[in-house]
Amino acid sequence: NIPLGLNEYTNPKFKVWIDKIKNMFPMNKKDNKIYLPEYEVRFNLDGSIITAKYDLIIIDENSIEVWDWKTENVKLEYIKVKDRIQTVVYMFLAKEAVCKIFNLNIDYNNIKMKYYQPQYDDIPIEIIYNERQHELNKSNIIRYIDMINNTNYEKNDNYKYELIKNDKHCSFCEFNKLCNRQDVVYSMLEEDIYEC
Known part of the structure; x- marks a missing residue:
């Protein structure tokens, strides 16, 4: 029920995409789900602040769904999105930050991320989670932070990596x-x- 500012000047393709997204989430007043559009969380990981701004999070009693809308002109494939840094960070923070904010004890296996491209079809790409993947994601995030902290932005020799x-x-x-x-x-x- 967020006003979108759609009018006769709005791109017709965008209107179709919005209608498809609305149809995916027929909100029932009787369900106890929490819908959080454009939801931002921050998490302190060993002194580094990690931020995620989710397109949509749906919290149910025993599950979390992370939704991300994609408008790329290339159809996404599972193999290409499952290891994206966005997937890694969003799922990691769903378990670490969202669960903490809402005082939830949701099992890793009940956290999912769904990439949806309304211009291609009505079936989102679903990424499932588990504890092993969570630990791997944490290691990858720490590795990325280390790489960023050790990147040479100023062209001196005190850094390990050179910015390309x-x-x-x-x-x-x-x-x-x-x-x-x-x-x-x-x-x-x-x-x-x-x-x-």
Whole structure:
């Protein structure tokens, strides 16, 4: 029930996507599920703050579903999203932060992440979780943090890794202003999403 600001000028494709998403979640007033759209959590992992901003989290009595909408022009595949840093962080924080915030003791096996691309079909890609994957995700996050902390941004020899810039990606990455002191090129992003 969040106002979307849709009107006659809204891209028709976007309207279709929104309708598909609405149909996936027929909210029943009798269910006890908690729906958290655009929900942000932060977690302190050994002194490093990790943040996730979820498109949607659905909390049930014994489960958590993490939903992420994707508008890429390429159909996603399970093999390519299961190890994405987004998947790793979102699922890790669902167990560590969301459970803590809501005082839940949800088993690892009852945490799922679903990637949904409304332009392709009505079946989301579902990633399941377990304790072994949770420990692996934690190790990977710590490894990424170490790599970031040891990346050479200033071109001196005190760091282990050298920053390699990807100009095509940087031009529409939301962190371009931080890394390169340049604005995001929104027209490139819109072309990629809406094929304008």
